[in-house]
Amino acid sequence: QVQLQESGPALVKPSETLSLTCSVSGTYITSYYWTWVRQPPGKALEWIGYFYYNGENNYNPSLKSRVTMSADTSQSQLSLRLSSVTAADTAVYYCARDRYGAEGIDVWGQGTMVIVSS
Amino acid sequence: EIVLTQSPGTLSLSPGERATLSCRASQSVRNSYLAWYQHKPGQAPRLLMFVASTRATGIPDRFSGSGSGTDFTLTISRLEPEDSAVYYCHQYGMSPRTFGQGTKVEIK
Numbered sequence: 001q002v003q004l005q006e007s008g009p010a011l012v013k014p015s016e017t018l019s020l021t022c023s024v025s026g027t028y029i030t031s032y033y034w035t036w037v038r039q040p041p042g043k044a045l046e047w048i049g050y051f052y053y054n055g056e057n058n059y060n061p062s063l064k065s066r067v068t069m070s071a072d073t074s075q076s077q078l079s080l081r082l083s084s085v086t087a088a089d090t091a092v093y094y095c096a097r098d099r100y101g102a103e104g105i106d107v108w109g110q111g112t113m114v115i116v117s118s
Numbered sequence: 119e120i121v122l123t124q125s126p127g128t129l130s131l132s133p134g135e136r137a138t139l140s141c142r143a144s145q146s147v148r149n150s151y152l153a154w155y156q157h158k159p160g161q162a163p164r165l166l167m168f169v170a171s172t173r174a175t176g177i178p179d180r181f182s183g184s185g186s187g188t189d190f191t192l193t194i195s196r197l198e199p200e201d202s203a204v205y206y207c208h209q210y211g212m213s214p215r216t217f218g219q220g221t222k223v224e225i226k
Contacts, residue, residue: 004162037217045163045206045217060214094163102169104153104210108162 002026004095004109012116018085022078022095022109029053029073033098035105036069036080038091046091048080050098085116120145120209124218132226137194139221141207146187148211154183154192157220158203166205167192199225 008020022034036048049059051069059067068081078095092111099106121144129137141152150170155163165174167183170190180195194201202225207218 044219045208047215047217058213062214096163102149102151102172103174104151104165104168104208106165106168106174108155108164110160110162 002097002107004097004107006093006095006109006112008093008112008114010113010115012085012089012114013118014086014116015084018080018082018089018114018116020080020093020095020112020114022080024076024078024097027097027107029071029076029078033100034069034071034078035096035098037094037096037105037108038089039094039111040088040091048082048093050100052100087116090114090116119214120147120212120216122207122209122216122218124205124207124221126221127219128222128224130224130226131197133197133199135197137197137201137223139192139194139205139207139223141185141190141192141218143188143190143209147190147209150186151209151211152183152185152190153208153210155206155208156201156203157206163206194223197223197225201225 003025005023012018033050035050051057053071066083094111095109096105097107123142125140152170154167157163171183204220
């Protein structure tokens with residue numbers, strides 16, 4: 001059974017860097033693409049981007065200058081870094097497995113809430 | 119970017135009734151790469167349909183999807199109490215990928 005679990009600080013100060021980890025079990029990081037999605041309170045889901053363990057990536061142009069995605073295959077963990085955060089980055093952040101093809105995003109984590117505030 | 123508009127915003131129906139959810143795209147979705155997700159509070163979103171009309175593993179056959187181009191529909195043929203959730207459509211045929219704003223299904 002594939003399971004994804006996001007973790008990280010619940011509170012980040014403005015202008016700092018948000019760093020999240022996604023622990024992956026039941027599947028191999030090297031076999032799939034991985035996507036991050038966020039949902040600000042009361043708003044729609046927003047695609048942040050996807051990446052592959054070899055460094056290939058595709059980030060949302062609206063966030064591209066501030067986003068870095070990576071993977072630690074030895075720890076079976078994914079990471080998301082978002083720099084220079086503002087209150088607009090307050091959201092629930094989800095990691096998800098991406099089939100990069102017809103099946104799209106098929107398994108999601110439960111998400112972790114991050115509040116940007118001083 | 120492709121804008122997905124879902125309607126209605128909220129659907130309030132009784133158990134056993136049929137729910138029809140619409141997702142309209144601002145431009146044609148390549149390869150019908152359109153998925154539907156069910157999202158309950160505090161839970162991970164659950165994939166229901168991909169490529170517009172293919173049910174994901176373990177999804178009951180009372181869920182069905184249809185459409186192509188710019189107009190897509192998710193139908194729940196016989197609502198059950200556990201179907202209470204927000205349903206999102208998502209296009210993954212063009213970057214940036216986008217989501218609709220969601221339809222909330224309430225069971226009376």
